[in-house]
Amino acid sequence: MWELDRTSAKPLYKQIADELEQKIAYGEFPAGSVLPSERKLADQLGVNRSTVVLAYSELRSLGILESRPGSGTRVSVTKWGVTPKHTPNWHRYAEGGSFLPSPPFLRRIREALELDPSMIDFAGGELAAELSPLEELHAIMSEKWPVMYLGYDNPQGYEPLRDTLVSFLREYRGIHTAASSILITSGSQQSLYLITQCLLSPGDAVAIEDPSYCYSLPMFQSAGLRLFRLPVDEQGIHPDDIYELYHKHRIKMIFLNPNFQNPTGALLSPERRERLLHIAGELGLPIVEDDPFSMTAYDGKPAPSLKSADRAGSVLYIGSFSKMAASGLRVGWMVAPHSIVKRLSDARQQMDFGLSVVPQQVAAQFLNSRYFLPHIDRLRSRLRHKRNLTIAALERELPGMIRWRHPEGGLHLWCTIAPEVNDGKLLEACIQRGMVFVPGSVYGSASGHVRFTYGRANTEDIPEGISRFAAALRSILN
Amino acid sequence: MWELDRTSAKPLYKQIADELEQKIAYGEFPAGSVLPSERKLADQLGVNRSTVVLAYSELRSLGILESRPGSGTRVSVTKWGVTPKHTPNWHRYAEGGSFLPSPPFLRRIREALELDPSMIDFAGGELAAELSPLEELHAIMSEKWPVMYLGYDNPQGYEPLRDTLVSFLREYRGIHTAASSILITSGSQQSLYLITQCLLSPGDAVAIEDPSYCYSLPMFQSAGLRLFRLPVDEQGIHPDDIYELYHKHRIKMIFLNPNFQNPTGALLSPERRERLLHIAGELGLPIVEDDPFSMTAYDGKPAPSLKSADRAGSVLYIGSFSKMAASGLRVGWMVAPHSIVKRLSDARQQMDFGLSVVPQQVAAQFLNSRYFLPHIDRLRSRLRHKRNLTIAALERELPGMIRWRHPEGGLHLWCTIAPEVNDGKLLEACIQRGMVFVPGSVYGSASGHVRFTYGRANTEDIPEGISRFAAALRSILN
Known part of the structure; x- marks a missing residue:
């Protein structure tokens, strides 16, 4: 009677809602009739109760069902009564617009983490709770804040934070700039979104690293950009590759992550x-430098920024609070010529009227506080320890079966396994065993690559997580 | 020698930067030479020092100038030395992309407010500091917050805030919904941006009120939508007008602001x-209900939401914290079918990876607090007082020369003056006298209309502000 297809891309709750809508339309459940309780229908269909809750809620929001406390869920009388009414075809609307959905592997990982909170997470691109200065940030938040007007923020972002960043960037990133050349964003994601939406047009060609986290961002494809590859080895990209892309495809911008690159961990030599900046200057080609990881350099000396050596003014610099402190604050920044900052902040006004000042105050306070440097020292040594634990576990569990690039900073370990291993099958086998990682294909790699984010996994879970991965890999290879 | 054109659309700082860049290129200022100090050049050119600061900063960010503390600003040696380097043509990049700039009048108003903070502001669409519960919000912020993980937020927004909104919407807006059907946004602007970007495609036709604040948002044009008008009288739009737009232009969505409409203050009868919902249901046409002002109803009874009577599931509901408490927190919400919420939150992830949890915590706490209801009572009575003051001043200053719609809620007074008055000239005359308002043409009106936002002006400035407006209007009419 009920035709649920568990292998379909259409979520179960949607299948149930659609089926139910049809049954109602066909008169199987007439107007005013009471539906089975969520629990009962769930049992009947062999699904989670939450799936039925979602299906009913969908139909309720469409006006097809009504629920009243104590009297259960009924088919709405108004809707199925006298006048014929048409709910907008929301599904067709939901398919409109220009945004592509996230890559299927990433949605699968998110879903697995939501369903099972005990899943060992080597996938999420953010710091584990133990690495985040939570006590310190909460201490700052609980300070006695001076009462000030909470109106719309300056379109470029909260001025005291921009002033703080002028010093931070000079001291730690070798970048000399002014508050008027800084745009505060909600993080690197918004910085990249503004750049791809406002400075490039559909059909434009851009160069990105191969592999690159940019492939994991449907944003680039949604903006209609054509992506060309700059292969990354242990020392980063080969700058001379740019000539060919420039002459053949007229690339208009280069996106790089030169320090402890995501996903390979590579540090541009x-x-x-020097060669890169020379070529960019020669061709008048802009470089977007995404620099989230440099403060985590394990030797304690942050790798220099490209921007600090940018004599020709080729570099748009992107930084963030997320990977050095807490992603949940949503604070990032961009350094760019004032005309670009103006353009991007004007566009951002159209998207969201700017940022909340509250997290910006907290970030500024933290960067200026006595907590900052001790936190960075602790972050570095803990990340190094987690990297070492992960590598030791891989050596123990999979001797000779896996290779990796040795990162000197950042959160990620990029590994090579047998190329015949199917990405999707390996991910499923790992999820079954209670761990997630990101398959290399998400970053544009050929099969046989894996990213472990040891920065995300809890320290005490690392050996067990790798052991589960090893078991899954062996199960696939056998 | 310097050719500054004060009537040009090109900002003065840009003119100075370009001129300077040319002088450097032509060898007038050779590599390594010291430029005049910012103050000196400003005096020489008869401009503000800040204009020169901006020009120098622009050239610095392009690598053309270098500044070192104590040794002034010099022409960069590296850039203008041995190797020819090309700075990317940032200006061309800044002109790319699909975002239109803000309407000229709004930019002019913003600029005037920035230059002269003592300007009496009847233009800004937000609450005056005296109307915002600043003490209460700061008391909440300074509470002892429990330490929790600050990772990426749930893509639909902070769950406790969504739970709070379920009660808030039920109690005050008559809307019965579930947390899974709520999307937290950074405000109505982001809600509208998500809807126009994700649910509509370029070329789609939509209906908006006439006049409507939507005309002030380049967002609609940037998304390539075709806008059709539904004229608003004292009772709001005429729903039967929808038939013609639907059959003639195949409109795909209707954007409405039914309660104390911006700019007219109209309350849909x-x-x-009833007729509107009937027609929307008949045509299967979605309505976006933007509902920022309803809690300000001066009689203390919030006007009902359209959504509360929405039996066919036609309404996407948009609400916000901005106009009832503080715009600077950046918290808004949307109620929609779960499939739409999923789609929009997935797209938002691509834009900015979601919101900061911190302002969401503050908003949830405030809505649940004992501060909330007394604040709303105070807000209402103060807004009514400001409306009365504004109307009294208009009667005194411009008897018989101006008419207005009498609003029973919201922040705005919509006025009609002699149609031969030129919008732009009147605005300039007001700026000269130290007050700003928004010309009606910004909202798509024919000339002879004016919006006063008494909710933004400080109470004690209202009589003087209107008196300045009256003087400006008389100067134009003579």
Whole structure:
């Protein structure tokens, strides 16, 4: 009677809602009739109760069902009564617009983490709770704040935070800039979104690293950009590759993550930096430098920024609070010529009228506080410890079966396994065993690559997580 | 020698930067040479020092100038030295992308407010500091917050805030919904941006009120939508107008602000609400109900929401914290079918990875607090007082020369003056006298209309502000 297809891309709750809507339309459940309770229908269909809750809620929001406390869920009388009414075809609306959905693997991982909170997480691109200065941030939040007007923020962002960043960028990133050349964003994601939406047009060609986290962002494809690859080895990209892309495809911008690259951990070598900036200057080609990880350099000396050596003014610099403190605050920044900052902040006004000042106050306070440097020291040594634990576990569990690039900063370990292993099957086998990682194909790699985010996993879970991965890999290979 | 054109649309700082760049390129200022100090050049050119600061900063960010503390600003040696380098043509990049700039009048108003903070502001669409519960919000912020993980938020928004809104919407807006059908946004602007970007496609036709604040949002044009008008009288739109737009232009969505409409203050009458919902249901046409002002109803009874009578499931409901408490917190919400909420939150992830939890915690806490109801009572009575003051001043200053719609809620007074008055000239004359308002043409009106936002002006400035407006209007008419 009920035709649920568990292998379909259509979520179960949607299948149930659609089926129910049809039954109602066909008169199987007439107007005013009482439906089975959520629990009962769930039992009957062999699904989670929450799936039925969602299906009913969908139909309720469409006006097809009504629920009243104590009297259960009924088919709405108004809707199915005298006048014929048409609910807008919301599903067709939901398919409109220009946004592509997230890559299927990432949605699968998110879903697995939501369903099972005990899942060991080597996938999420953010800091584990133990790495975040939570006590310190909460101490700052609970300070006695001076009462000030809470109106719309300056379109470029909260001025005291921009002033703080002028010092921070000078001291730690070698970047000399002014508050008027800084745009505060809600993080690197918004910085990239503004750049791809406002400075590029559909059909434009851009160069990104291969592999690159940019492939995991449907944003680039949604903006209609054509992506060309700059292969990354242990020393980063080969700058001379840019000539060919420039002459053949007229690339208009280069997106790079030169320090402890996501996903490979590669650090662009000094010679290549120099060559890169020379070529960018020669071609008048802008570089977007995404620099979230440099403060985590395990040797305690933050890798220099490209921007600090940018004599030709080629570099748009992107930084963030997320990977060095807490992603949940949603604070990032961009350094750019004032005309670009103006353009992007004007566009951002159209999207969201700017940011909340509250998290910006907290971020500024933290960067200026006595908590900041001790936190960064602790973050570095803990990340190094987690990297070492992960590598030791891989050596123990999968001797000779896996290779990796040795990162000197950042959160990620990029590994190579047998190329015949199917990405999707391996991910499913890992989820069954209670761990998630990100398959390399998400970053544009050929099969046989895996990203472990040891920065996300809890320290005490690392050996067990890798052991589950090893069991899953062996199960696939056998 | 310097050719500054004060009537040009190109800002003065840009003119100075371009001129300077040319002088450097032509060798007038050779590499390494010291430029005049900002103050000196400002005096020489008869401009504000801040204008020169901006020009120098622009050239610094392009790598053309260098500044070192104590040794002034010099022409960069590296850039203008041995190797020819090309700075990316940032200006061309800044002109790319699909975002239109804000309407010229709004930019002019913003600029005037920035230059002269003593300007009496009848233009800004937000609450005056005296209307915002600043003490209460700061008391909440300074509470001892429990330490919790600050990772990426749930893509639909902070769950305790959604739970709070379920009660709030039920109690005050007559809307019965579930947390799973709520999307937290950074405000109505982001809600509208998500709807126009994700549920509509370029070329789609939509209906908006006439006049409507939507005309002031380049967002609609940037999304490539075709806008059709539903004229608003004292009772709101005429629902039967929808038929013609639907059959002639195949409109796909209707954007309405039924309670104390911006800019007219109109309240959609009960008969028209019923008719509107009937027509929307008949045509299967979605309505976006933007509902920022209803809690300000001066008689203490919030006007009902359209959504509360929405039997066919036609209404996407948008609410916000901005106009009832503080716009600077950046918290708003949307109620929609779960499939739409999913789609929009997935797209929002691509734009900014979601919101900061901190302002969401503050908003939830405030809505649940003992501060909330007394604040709303105070807000209402103060707004009514400001409306009365504004009307009294208009009667005194411009007897017989101006008419207005009498609003029973909201922040705005919509006025009609002699149609031969030129919008732009009147605005300039007001700026000269130290007050700003918004010309009606910004909202799509024919000339002869004016919006006063008495909710933004400080109470004690209202008589003087209107008196300045009256003087400006008389100067134009003579």
